[in-house]
Amino acid sequence: MSIKAIGSQRCIIDSRETAATLLYSTDSGKIIEIFNELILSLEDPRLKAFDIKIFEDVTPKVILPGLVDSHVHLNEPGRTDWEGFATGTQAASSGGVTTVVDMPLNAIPPTINVANFNTKLKAAEGQLWCDVGFWGGLVPDNLEDLIPLVNAGVRGFKGFLMDSGVKEFPPIDKSYIENAMNELSDCKTMIMFHAELDTLLHESPNNNLHQKVDPCQYDSFLISRPDRFEFDAILLIIDCLKKSMAANPGKRPLVHIVHLASMEAIPLIRQAHKDGLPITAETCFHYLSLAAEKIGKGATFCKCCPPIRNEKNRLGLWKGLREGSITSVVSDHSPCTPELKQLEKGDFMSAWGGISSVGFGLPLLHTVGSTLNPPVSLIEIVKWCCENTAEQAGLEHRKGHLKIGYDADFVIFDPDAKQQVSNPDVYFKNKLTAYDGQKFFGIVERTVLRGFTIFDASCGGSSESPLGKLILEPRGG
Template sequence: MTIAVQPPSPVPAVADAAAAVDAEGLTTQLVVLVSTRAVLTLPDDALVLSPATLTISPATGKILSVVPAVLPRSAFPAGATTRYVDYSPHLLLPGLVDAHVHLNEPGRTAWEGFATGTRAAAAGGVTTVVDMPLNAIPPTTTLAGFQAKLAASRGQCWVDVAFYGGVIPGNADQLLPLVEAGVRGFKGFLVHSGVDEFPAVAAADIARALHTLRDTPTTLMFHAEMLPPIADSVGDVVQTSAPPAAPVGPLAAYATFLASRPPVFETCALEQIVWLAAEAAAATDLLHLHIVHLSATEGIPILRAARDHNRLNITAETCFHYLGLAADAIADGDTRHKCCPPIRSQTNQDGLWAELARPDSVITTVVSDHSPCTPDLKLLPGHLATTAAAAPGPPYMHPSDSGVDVTMPGEEEEEEAKKDGSKPQTGAPDPAAEQVMSLAAASTAAAAAAAASAAAVDPADEAISVDITTADDNKAVAATCGDFFAAWGGIASVGLGLPILYTEAQRRQQQQQQKQTCGHSGETKDVLSILDIVRLCCQATAQQVGLAHRKGGLRAGLDADVCVFDDSADWTLSAGEMRWKNRCSPWEGHRFQGRVQATWLRGQAVFALGGGGAAHDGFVCGRPVGTAIVEKRTARSGVPARVKAAAAETTTTTTTTTTMTRAAVVEDVTA
């Protein structure tokens, strides 16, 4: 096999590499990485598995050449000017680009920070993370907030870090300045985010963001959960008119939590986003719409119709925990598994894998959604509590994290009235609110009765699922029972994605082979190869955030970001091997196939498993060498070519219909 853009002979390749360094006016220095197996990127962006020799300039941090063969050490200049490393038989992969990470700095550094989060990323072969705009204080919703985050990151990053901005009510005038400053995209919530400084957007806010960004090369992303309609009017009103589906059953039972956030929460939000984008005709070749952490397979047909029939430039991501964990195996009280949207059934997981395997999949990327917290906020029961020391607690958070505020309608006004001595405003009864109150009261009573009968629990304790008034009291109660409704929702996993995905892919492949051995015929529908994993976690994530001209592939001219992966390694994750700040994760104790052996960032060795001595924990470069990526995004790196091709195959222009009644967007977004 010959890569067209590379010299066909190994000798010219080496000569060209050395000449390229000399042409820069530098001392001839060369890093050469070789292996019998590597995933290389061809000029047309296709991926191939091949032997490879990578020549790298340490001065520029770029790949100089890629030769599809293993060249010997003798083919390169002798002496200390050349560093030659043969990683055979391990795989050379592009450094992963994790496009969904919460680093929480500044403001909530007890949860995570640039130093610890990026160390964990580097140890897992991730060479670029994209930091989410919320959970830091201030959030990245203004230019000043972005500058504060950049200042906090300086000198702390072990990998390269890019940034998203946030869309919240009232910050439309900040979006274009943030684009100019270098954010890679924007994220908004259709439900309460869990932190008060990052409020949810309503239909008018979404429409204004679409209008503002429609001619801008960026990505507009949404946490797609919203409450299903409880009346003829939805849209803006529904965002604050009701709590989540009231729990019926023990609050420590995962089944109770799962039932409270059904797939319709996701499908309603998707329908709303698609409808608004279609009305605005805003999802163009420049503005890319993206759905973060898709959990429910019921959302896939909506996205496919939006792309193929409505001609929207829209994609979705899913997460490692949705692909490697299933509700069927989650123990009651183990709130390490809580996230929103929730981890769903094994059948749902199978559907996600089947979609990923489709050549025209609407799920184009897989990310971690690393969202850690201090262990105390997980409210784990004693037998599941980790040994990690809990850092000082952050400002009080809404227990519904990344979901819906469970404060009942009118409750916040009553609390404010108590503070200033005034009486809350009253008026005509709100039928929707009354319906919610009635439903919540009935559900809570039923839940309390069931719990009291089964475990002699004080029914009053069950009320914390709906009536959150005293945070400290509720935490004390929940801490004894692993309350899924009061615990913080978020899963720590940055740096674990590659072994998670590879392990599950191998398991599914083995199952398929066993079926065929037993005489069961049938097409393999959900098996991913290492090429697929690289596409989903490196190439497409780089494209999603406009960094494909630098990141996500092993090709001449790109950053020399390399992950060395031993796909034969068998290991079990212990708490001591977690490198993020708080060692609390549902992946503890899981057995994996495949482990990252080394990570190179722009031609510099950052991590080597077992290297650097015990004091350095594998980090061989001595100091953080990552940088903040603040270059302005351009139109040269859009959505993956396979997504455009899939949309082009469909010529039907019919518009999808939904069962929801659409609320009018009353604000003039052109004002």
């Protein structure tokens, strides 16, 4: 058995920062031992017992668990010109992400039945630089496809309550949600929602939202998707969850709100937790770092749905995250070609909504979090981006922690180094992000997946060979 050892005075283990030495096997891909101190010599009996020939001390850098980004659009097949498995997973690994979970849309065909799922799995072969799991889709005509998709290995399902932006993934209504919750009541799975509901469709055309506006001004887009959309959608979802639990005593379907953007909806989640409802919520890097007041005219690379709201809202999301109402932070990496961003016209109303940021999360949260009082710790970031996202995807038994028996997925992070984002240098297929020119504190020096290096900043970046695997095992919870 080939066993290696690595250690640091700074490791994030069991919700604390501590000195540790990790032993891992490249044969099994697992962590096989952890010593709660930094071992300084190969002659130490504890290393000699495992026949360790090479030991690496990376102090003062930090060893973290590999990040799990549970909300990524890789778009292959069908829209591979937007991203693709190879470029998307390389971008992820450059930021310490060892696992991503791919969303059921914007690929063609979408992951809404087993046949489509198999098409996606075929497209992924030989193209994964990190491990990849998959979400299935909720669309009006696929209730009978849900359980077969669970059996085929999807981690859960996502649906929209209003237009998704792509015709092959239409929205669902209250009746469908109730039926889906009942259909899946005996399954180990998760039911997730893009929680925006256009409750203004039938209101007076004289409403301010319908007045003539300048489509190049960000405020025009912002008022078209108000906080109320998120509030009303989550209210509906919670009502459906309560009815499902009443109709299926003893059953607790796991429900999740993706990319929460409005602080106005946090009290609903908080109350649901007090009522014992099995519902969680995530927010995104961009909602925690960007504010509407600073989005310039025509800056369509900042458009996403739900929209980025004001500075007060940004701070409100941080509060909700740190109090536990919001449990995780993800990228919602939703790329497209530059043409679809309408950069020349600067038209927010017609531009594609999505922000590319997979792999930016660790340095971005470390940077923005340092401005808060108290500053955000790496322990908190690991909780939000490793532990809780792994649990969301049903992978908490092997991902998201530095523990014996877990996958040897870890990151070597220099929290004091500086970097500046530059569009030409990003790993995404389309070199466009909302963070061009911004300075981050913290650099991922190396990313290790199941014991093998998949990214090394000192050696030119991504590994030559794709070492990622498909995650198709049944959920653990």
